[in-house]
Amino acid sequence: MPEGQLCNRTPISTEEALKALLADKGGKQYYDEMTKLDVDTVKLWSTIEKTCKTRTKTWLEICAHCGLCADSCFLYRCNNADPEQVPAFKIQSTLGEIIRRKGNVDNAFMRRAMEYAWSRCTCCNRCGQFCPHGIDVGVMFSYLRGLLYSQGFVPWELKIGAGMHRVYGAQMDVTTEDWVDTCEWMAEENGEEWPGLEIPVDKEDADIMYTLNAREPKHYPEDVAEAAILFHLAGENWTVPSTGWEQTSLSMFAGDWEACRMNVEKVYDSIERLRPKRVIGTECGHAHRATVIEGPYWMGRPDGLPPAEYIHYVEWVAEALRTGKLKIDPAKRIKEPVTLQDSCNYVRNHGLGKYTREIMSYLADDFREMGPNREYNYCCGGGGGFNGIGMYRKQRNVALLTKRDQILATGCKLVVAPCHNCWDAIRDLEEEYHIGIKWTFLKPLLIKMCIVPDHLKPQEEDGEE
Amino acid sequence: MESLMSFLTGPGLIISLAVFFIGLAVRLVLYFMGLDWRLDRVAYKPHMSEGMRGGLYSAYKWLVPFGTFGWRAQPFFTICFFLLHLGAVLVPLFLTAHNEILRMRFGFGLPSLPQGVTDVLTVATIIGLFFIILRRIALTEVRIITTAYDYFIIALVAVPFVSGFIARVSSAGSDGWLLVHIISGELMLVLAPFTKLSHIVLYFASRWQLGADYSIKRGGHRRGPCFPW
Known part of the structure; x- marks a missing residue:
């Protein structure tokens, strides 16, 4: 059977195709x-021959089948030690098998591989440790x-996500106009x-260029405002780009490497256009992974x-608290016990755990670590x-049990x-x-807790409707 | 018998050692030649010093019993692993009898460990192997990934150790065991570069790579000199 109308090997690159796929509610026709x-x-094997080099081949070959990876995997643990959740088993029976068969696998095999790739691994990288x-x-x-995506075997939502990046340059349909309007609003x-609060768009040579997650302007515009307020409080000379502001990458989750490149290119172009001293990305793990860690490659x-120097929001917050640009009102410190989630993408995979702890030392009276934590923390259960x-x-709901x-x-x-x-x-x-429980980003916490200098407070006599 | 023995301890030994050393060296070279900064997404060359530091530390740290978070999480396996590997590395290299043969045949040998020490190490290796096999059978998470090939590799290592030890402790008529020992030992040398035993060198390569990966790309200086394995 040839490729389907919706489910095929061609990436989504037009708004029309995207809308057609979106109209297929829940991906019914798509999965059918x-x-x-x-x-x-033939294409599968030639792609593997071109892209699977000694690192991966050696990993697959020398795996001693010792099973030490089992307990490292939160999905193995929360699925009652199901042996089919052992990382070595999961990869050997999918990628390992494709390579052993020189790409000669059938539809059923690929659909099983898809289920493994997207529901039995969140790419948290803990097993590697x-x-x-x-x-x-x-x-x-x-x-x-990436291999599965190139063959059309990818979950419906991620085919759409990668398509969004290709069509709108963002994971959601936020156009440049929408974005700039949101900033003004x-x-x-x-x-x-x-x-005096401003959200300066396309200011050249600022100290900071801020990039974010499309769902902030789309669904949580107050998050954009909060970022602005905190930069304002800290007295930063900052800007946002009109294009290339979207830092996330559903295409990375989908394995659409070309779309990944296209998205990062927009961000890097805006860096080159506006020449900020450094770039700060929002409170997002995979966006940091995509744009700062993998993007350059x-x-x-x-x-x-x-x-340019490109840091995560937590690095900026830690620095602002350390240097006194942001000051926490001691009376407003969090009194109740509070814990911290370490994001795999920037803690395990970028070593930023010390900054989040530094932040917590300013914010909380009773900070409690999860066990295990930092580099060894478990995935939240919904990553990748x-x-x-x-x-x-x-x-996914079972996967949440660990957290x-x-x-x-x-x-x-x-x-x-x-x-x-x-x-x-x-x-x-x-x-x-x-x-x-309650859960929170840093921005709303900080805004509630920061000391506002008198000159930034609204003047009583200026108050008008 | 006499001529078979002299072949095995002469040309046979030279051939096996040559295949072993050259084969493993080739595997190592091929590994590093096959690293690709774009595909691996690790900028090896521009950050070579960080990479070396992280890579070497990562290879070293995992050679220390209970030296890593991972080893500490699995005390039983860690003990079996080090019992097995300590003997598997030290006994072939530093056994008096091996070095005597080397000196007799080639005029040089390595220093030798006292017989008592190599005896203990040999027994430790055999015990380690025994429990590793047991673990493979007993634990479902290991059983599911175990193949016949895994047992073949275990046998490839176990036979020379067990036969060598029997030959050593039996007072008389141990020629048969000695023959088994030499043949299986040389078979292990010859097959090492072509099987999972290539981990003798590829362990260092693969560990270096991940250590370098963490130091160059996944955090590097932000968490101190190296990843805290």
């Missing part, structure tokens, strides 16, 4: 067509996702409470670095795109989660399991 989608085995040989199954699953809306930058895939919702139990063990009712994916997962686990 997938059951008949042919595997282009427990393998004596240093085999990182998460990296291999990410590679497998938020500056105006909060101008009364914060006199998608763009073919030999030094592996973005065109898992949160967004309807077909795997049941499996639920970690949070319960701290005795805290408040979880600071400076990452959109973690934040969503923790919200969902509360909805699903009702453990009576």
Whole structure:
């Protein structure tokens, strides 16, 4: 059977195709067509021959089948030690098998591989820390996702997500106009409470260029306002770009490497256009991974670095608190026990755990660590795109159990989660399991707790409707 | 018998050692030649010093019993692993009898460990192997990934150790065991570069790579000199 109308090997690159796919509610027709989608085995094998080099081949070959990765995997643990959740098994029976068969696999095999790649691994990379040989199954699953995507075997939501990036340059349909309007609106809306508040768009040579997650302007515009207020409070000379502001990458979750490159290119172009001293990304884990850690490689930058210093929001907050640009009112420090979620994407994979702890030392009287934590923390349960895939919702809800139990063990009712994916997962686990917790980004906490210098307060006599 | 023995300890030994060392060296070179900064997404060359530091530390740290978070999480396996590997590395290299043969045949040998020490190490290796096999059978998470090939590799290592030890402790008529020991030992040398035993060198390569990856790309200086394995 040839390729389907909706489910095929061609990426979404027009608004029309995107709308057609979106209209297929829940991907009913899409998944139906997938059951008949042919595997282009010749192309699959030639892609593998071109892209699977010694690192991956050696990982697959020397895996001693010792099973030490089992306990490292939160999905193995929360699925009652199901042996089919052992990372070595998961990768050997999918990518390993495709390579052993030289790409000669059928439709059923690919659909099973898809289920493994998107519902049995969140690419958290924790197993790599427990393998004596240093085999990182998460990296291999990410590679497998790319292979599956190129063959059309990708969950419906992620085909759409990657398509959004290709069509709108953002994970949601936020146009340049929408974005700039949101900035103006938020500056105006909060101008009364914060006199002089600005969201400068396309200011050249600023100290800071701020990039964010499309769902902030789309669904939580107050988050954009909060970022502006905190930069305003800290007295920063900052800007946002009119294009290239979207830092996230659903295409990374989908394995659409070309779309990943296109998105990062927009951000890097805006850096080169506006020449900021440095760039700060929002409280998002995968956006940081995509734009700061992996992005330079998608763009073919030999030094592996973005065109300007590019830091995560938590690095800026830690610095602002350290240098006194932001001051916390001691009376407003958090009195109740509070815990912190370490995002895999910027803690395990970028070493930023010390900054979030530095921040907590300013904010909380009773900060309690989850166990394990920092580099060794477990995934929130919804990483790598898992949160967004309807077909795997049941499996995702089981995956939340690990985080639920970690949070319960701290005795805290408040979880600071400076990452959109973690934040969503923790919200969902509360909805699903009702453990009576609250969860928050850093920005709203900081705004409530910061000392506002007199000159930034609204002047009584100027108050007008 | 006499001529077979002299072949095995002469040309046979030279061939096996040559295949072993050259084969493993080739595997190592091919590994590093096959690293690709774009595909691996690790800028090895521009950050070589950070990479070396992180890579070497990562290889070293996992050679220390209970030296890593991972080893500490699995005490039983860690003990079996080090019992097995300590003997598997030290006994072939520093056994008096091996070095006597080397000196007799080639006029040079390595220093030798006292017989008592190599005896203990050999027994430790065999015990380690025994429990590793047991673990493979007993634990579902290991059983599911175990293949016949895994047992073949275990046998490839176990036979020379067990036969060598029997030959060593039996007072008389141990020629048969000695023959088994030499043949299986040389078979292990010859097959090492082509099987999972290539981890003898590829362990260092793969561990270096992940350590370098963490130091160059995944955090590097932000968490101190190296990833805290």
